[in-house]
Amino acid sequence: MKKHIVVIAGDGIGQEVTAVGKQVLDAIAEKFGHEFTYDEALIGHAAIEATGHPLPEETVTKSKQSDAILFGAVGHPKYDNDPSAKVRPEQGLLGIRKALGLYANLRPIKLFDELLQASSIKPEFLKGADILFFRELTGDVYFGEKGRKDEGDTAYDTMIYSRYEVERIAVKAFEAAMTRRKKLCSVDKANVLESSRLWREVVQEVARRYPEVEVEHQFIDAAAMLLIKDPRRFDVVLTGNLFGDILTDEASQIAGSMGMLASASVGDTTGLYEPIHGSAHDITGKGVANPLASVLSAALMLDISFGMKAEAEAVVNAVDQVLKAGYRTRDIADAQTPTDRILGTEAMGRQILNHLSVQVTA
Ligand code: IPM
Ligand code: MG
Secondary structure: OEEEEEEEEEOOOHHHHHHHHHHHHHHHHHHHOOEEEEEEOOOHHHHHHHHOOOOOHHHHHHHHHOOEEEEEEOOOHHHHOOOOOOOOOHHHHHHHHHHOOOOEEEEEEEOOHHHHHHOOOOHHHHOOOEEEEEEEOOOHHHOOOEEEEOOOOEEEEOOOOOHHHHHHHHHHHHHHHHOOOOEEEEEEOOOOOHHHHHHHHHHHHHHHOOOOOEEEEEEHHHHHHHHHHOHHHOOEEEEOHHHHHHHHHHHOOOOOOHHHOEEEEEOOOOEEEEEOOOOOOOOOOOOOOOOHHHHHHHHHHHHHHOOOHHHHHHHHHHHHHHHHOOOEEHHHOOOOOOHHHEEOHHHHHHHHHHHOOOOOOO
């Protein structure tokens, strides 16, 4: 199969981890006889430096013309400490999600058995945890009207959802639940927020079309607690943009590290695949970032955008094998990990490639 992929590495460790994700795609192409071609595009701080804009028009055009996007990260500490900055790297990511209509963000929380000890949660509460988050990605307080008034002394962001926005992601989540354990938990704050009451109403309506799926509704505060108390009670979790942002960072601790979690942002057009972690400037350039979230994002791309099930499985197996062989990046190592098993970004990438039986040529 021929596929054209746009690589948008972005900022910070985005560059380092995406390079590994791309090598893995190349290895898969070689192993399975596919032809993947690539283009690169700018976003975030890197794009601001080069063009003055966090999302150059060219990036959107290239992305729309591609079969899938491999994304790194956006962000720069300079902006985090400057709340008055009008142009910000994150606008690039939000902009591309909106421009491509990527309304559904799938974040699978898969715990590799070997990493049971890497989590701060007791293993007996974790073993077997397997959650698929559906985070709505183009609505909510992220995209509602925002601004300042009273000469800047009052600020507001509007939490807003329309029926169709809730319905289309709910349908995706229910469809996924039907292929899994047929359990779905919808998370909102319907005891307080009007937008959450609409959310719940629509989810209840969609639920009637899926009588086999066991549905529960939880408030965000309770869901945050239950996720740590008993992660195995969850199968599919469906939630809005802001709650999903927060809950999935929390859920990353179930998988041992943010460095392990991949995500797929899909809608009606080109899918975008990215680690859930950020640009991590504290470790940028040190060669220690965990590339496995990018590698697993590549696996999601193969599976969801290209329908290449065996190829995706080969990648996930390679990750599994490398972890079984005892190799770790710093973030997933523990006191028992021998120092010669703690690898940097590139070395971890080479282990994955070895397991895909392809030698690195570069
Ligand atoms: C994420 C990130 C982004 C978000 C930021 C970088 C804008 O935290 O993808 O989870 O809030 O959606
Ligand atoms: Mg986030």
